[in-house]
Amino acid sequence: MxxxxxxxxxxxxxxxxxxxxxxxxxxxxxxxxxxxxxxxxxxxxxxxxxxxxxxxxxxxxxxxxxxxxxxxxxxxxxxxxxxxxxxxxxxxxxxxxxxxxxxxxxxxxxxxxxxxxKAEDYEELSLTGSEAEMADLIFRRPDLIEPGFKPLYREKTIKHGIVDVLGRDREGNLVVLELKRRKADLHAVSQLKRYVEALKMEHPNVRGILVAPSLTSGARKLLRNEGLEFRRVEPPKKDRRDKGRQRTLL
Amino acid sequence: MxxxxxxxxxxxxxxxxxxxxxxxxxxxxxxxxxxxxxxxxxxxxxxxxxxxxxxxxxxxxxxxxxxxxxxxxxxxxxxxxxxxxxxxxxxxxxxxxxxxxxxxxxxxxxxxxxxxxKAEDYEELSLTGSEAEMADLIFRRPDLIEPGFKPLYREKTIKHGIVDVLGRDREGNLVVLELKRRKADLHAVSQLKRYVEALKMEHPNVRGILVAPSLTSGARKLLRNEGLEFRRVEPPKKDRRDKGRQRTLL
DNA sequence: TTGTACATCTCGGGT
DNA sequence: ACCCGAGGTGTACAA
The missing domain is CATH 2.70.180.20 (Protein Yojf; Chain: A;)
Incomplete structure (x- = not known):
């Protein structure tokens, strides 16, 4: 056949x-x-x-x-x-x-x-530039958030959801990071707010930081109104130098 | 050709x-x-x-x-x-x-x-059971929410987002409906909460009701904690009796 | 163009 | 099996 x-x-x-x-x-x-x-x-x-x-x-x-x-x-x-x-x-x-x-x-x-x-295929996609890699980056370079930031947990399950990154700032405040690999919108802010409020029920000082390459206008407004913060971080694209045969496409 | x-x-x-x-x-x-x-x-x-x-x-x-x-x-x-x-x-x-x-x-x-x-295709998909049709249903039968409920706006843009349905209850309270065509999750509750809080800044009594066929466990807990409500509504599937040649599939 | 939210979302990971 | 959230989400629609 x-x-x-x-x-x-x-x-x-x-x-x-x-x-x-x-x-x-x-x-x-x-x-x-x-x-x-x-x-x-x-x-x-x-x-x-x-x-x-x-x-x-x-x-x-x-x-x-x-x-x-x-x-x-x-x-x-x-x-x-x-x-x-x-x-x-x-x-x-x-x-x-x-x-x-x-x-x-x-x-x-x-x-x-x-x-x-009869398609034979044993390969899987290898992708870079994901949110998971943003988290890796932040654990390697916590100063991208701010000096003295200490990431502690990753994908931490809390009261009402799962926090991307949970850590502490220089002053010992609890800090929640919500990561987005692309422009963050209202939904992302609501998500962050949900985590912050859940943690506030059990901890005194909780900060929430939205970490993304950019924000929509509405997200920025809501973030300000809610006393939440923003740090600009781009999702990193790993260089895959696989077999040295790949030129840059873009 | x-x-x-x-x-x-x-x-x-x-x-x-x-x-x-x-x-x-x-x-x-x-x-x-x-x-x-x-x-x-x-x-x-x-x-x-x-x-x-x-x-x-x-x-x-x-x-x-x-x-x-x-x-x-x-x-x-x-x-x-x-x-x-x-x-x-x-x-x-x-x-x-x-x-x-x-x-x-x-x-x-x-x-x-x-x-x-050379594909020729002039037909478009006709689909029923969407969230939009849930909204239609509620405007036709507001009692599905509760006796005396009066739907007023649809897809109403407010401070931080777009509300599915905005109306008033028997006592004149503002009521926000968030509709989900399938089981509602934490995200849906956060969305509803965002709308309710935005409206609370300008109105005294605001109720938020999540309208969906069911809830995840986490959504139910968060909803209770936030003082929001739930009404069970199934997305309606229209009978399309088109050409009378279609039997029921399921 | 940008913003906002739906979707028969799909998919993976965790419990 | 359910729950939760990411996604190169795509798609439509409104401002």
């Missing part, structure tokens, strides 16, 4: 055969088709006839893509179970998820292409 | 030809390939060699899918600009986004399938 099987304008029988082959062989299935889509689960949706790309992965992920946007118009998450059946002469792909129960049905009005891809 | 062009195990020249054809013709391009992926922008990532599905849409959306998970491992949002070039005998797909500047590069080590799909 080869890595890829593809048939343009397949017969219904060929569609069924290839789909069954893909579903039973850990292969990734891609279909170009004119179709209708029905979904019922956490919400409910209908999509009238049109040309779409369908992707069914061996882990049960099911994507329905229109010709615009990054997001699938309909989908089913990993773990869902796919079947294909014929109803009144129309092929129907059906994907069922349990817990929560969700059903996705795609009526295949006309299939332009079926392709089966 | 037909709706679909596909070549299995294409030569480099054929890849280049089909890709150029797709990029200049509003067609959706799909490639099965062994590839490496490099990204630099808001963050930075590297992905070693493996088999993936690449999708490039006519609006510039660029997806790199591994054989698991619903999410693309790498991507570029709509509006990005794609080019294909050859570097040291290797074909490279390059997508550039401006604002923020982000570059995605895919090294095509081996191409198993190139397919070009």
């Amino acid at each position: 080869s890595k890829v099987d593809a048939i343009v304008n397949p017969s219904q029988d060929n569609v069924k055969r290839l789909v069954d082959a893909a579903l039973s062989s850990e292969a990734l299935l891609t279909i170009f088709a004119r179709c209708r889509v029905h979904y019922d689960g956490r919400a409910k949706s209908e999509l009238g006839p049109g040309d779409r790309v369908l992707i069914i992965k061996p882990d049960g992920s099911f994507l329905v893509h229109q010709n615009r946007k990054r997001e699938p118009v309909n989908w089913q998450p990993p773990g869902s179970l796919v079947t294909i059946e014929e109803r009144n002469g129309v092929l129907i792909l059906r994907s069922v998820r349990r817990k929560p129960r969700e059903v996705l049905e795609v009526e295949l009005d006309e299939v332009y292409l079926v392709s089966v891809f | 037909s709706k679909v062009d596909a070549i299995v195990n294409p030569s480099q020249d054929n890849v280049k030809r089909l890709v150029d054809a797709a990029l200049s013709s509003e067609a959706l391009l799909t490639i099965f390939a062994r590839c490496r992926v490099h990204y630099d922008g808001r963050a930075k990532s590297e992905l070693g060699p493996g088999d993936r599905v690449l999708i490039i849409k006519p609006d510039g959306s660029f997806l790199v899918h591994q054989n698991r998970k619903r999410e693309p491992v790498n991507w570029q949002p709509p509006g990005s600009l794609v080019t294909i070039e050859e570097r040291n005998g290797v074909l490279i797909l390059r997508s550039v986004r401006r604002k923020p500047r982000e570059v995605l590069e895919v090294e095509l080590d081996e191409v198993y399938l190139v397919s070009v799909f």
Whole structure:
């Protein structure tokens, strides 16, 4: 069997055969088709006839893509179970998820292409510039917050949530850091405030510092009104000098 | 020209030809390939060699899918600009986004399938069970909140945010509703609290009610501690009896 | 363009 | 299984 099987304008029988082959062989299935889509689960949706790309992965992920946007118009998450059946002469792909129960049905009005891809992939994404790396940075260089700052806990569970970084300042005050890898908004300030207020119930002096590359206008206002602070810190991008073959992209 | 062009195990020249054809013709391009992926922008990532599905849409959306998970491992949002070039005998797909500047590069080590799909789609998703429909419901049936409740504003901008529903109770107290279409969490409570406190600065009696199908344990505790309230409401799913041909899926 | 909040968010980590 | 929060979140909508 080869890595890829593809048939343009397949017969219904060929569609069924290839789909069954893909579903039973850990292969990734891609279909170009004119179709209708029905979904019922956490919400409910209908999509009238049109040309779409369908992707069914061996882990049960099911994507329905229109010709615009990054997001699938309909989908089913990993773990869902796919079947294909014929109803009144129309092929129907059906994907069922349990817990929560969700059903996705795609009526295949006309299939332009079926392709089966035995994709082998043992690599995982390596990403830098995350919030976790901001925390690392602050533990390595606490002076980025202020002189004398001592970070003590990381991902510390408190009364009403989980604090990014908990530490003490030069004067012994408890300090809560809320880190954001991108521009911080109102939500981030509310989050910080929730932590500060929870800690204030058990400690006398608690400071809250929002640590981010920037703030929205509204976040800045709310932060001031609440007596909270801001420190500008960029999420660090590690140099991965992996194999020395990678040039700078940007 | 037909709706679909596909070549299995294409030569480099054929890849280049089909890709150029797709990029200049509003067609959706799909490639099965062994590839490496490099990204630099808001963050930075590297992905070693493996088999993936690449999708490039006519609006510039660029997806790199591994054989698991619903999410693309790498991507570029709509509006990005794609080019294909050859570097040291290797074909490279390059997508550039401006604002923020982000570059995605895919090294095509081996191409198993190139397919070009002139997808025609004039349909839009019709979805029910959203938060917006919960708001509609409450304006139609305010008694779902409590007897005498009068909803007044929808999506009302206040000092620090935008309130879902603002109204008055039987006794003339200002009432803020925060709606969640699914189980409400700590975040939802913080959001509601932010609105209530903003309104309290200008009004004497303000009540805050979280309206959702259920609550997380933590949300319930915080809600109680803050003197806020909860009303159980399910997001309504409209019956779309469209064309009478649709059976219930679930 | 910026700000704000929803989403069938998805995903991972912790308890 | 539930809870919690990050995300290159994406997406729509309003100011």
